[in-house]
Amino acid sequence: MTEESPIEAACENCNHTATYDSSLKGTVQVCDKCGDFVDVGEVEWDESDYAEIDEAEAAGDGDIDLDLDESEARDEDAQN
Ligand SMILES: [Zn+2]
Numbered sequence: 001m002t003e004e005s006p007i008e009a010a011c012e013n014c015n016h017t018a019t020y021d022s023s024l025k026g027t028v029q030v031c032d033k034c035g036d037f038v039d040v041g042e043v044e045w046d047e048s049d050y051a052e053i054d055e056a057e058a059a060g061d062g063d064i065d066l067d068l069d070e071s072e073a074r075d076e077d078a079q080n
Pocket of ligand 1: 011012013014015016031032033034035036
């Protein structure tokens, strides 16, 4: 790892710009002016969070099977 220059990060809340050590690159720091979170460099988010959302949306396809079961149940009710 080569030594990098400090990273300048702007707070999205108050636009306060602060300089952080390059070792903090990819982390989330607290703005010393307003206390909001500031991304230093490019913050790598845990992709598993997105995977969980994709799985939840994919699980929605199961509703098709549930609908079929419901229509069958309605047919039984009609007969009775
Ligand atoms: Zn701020």
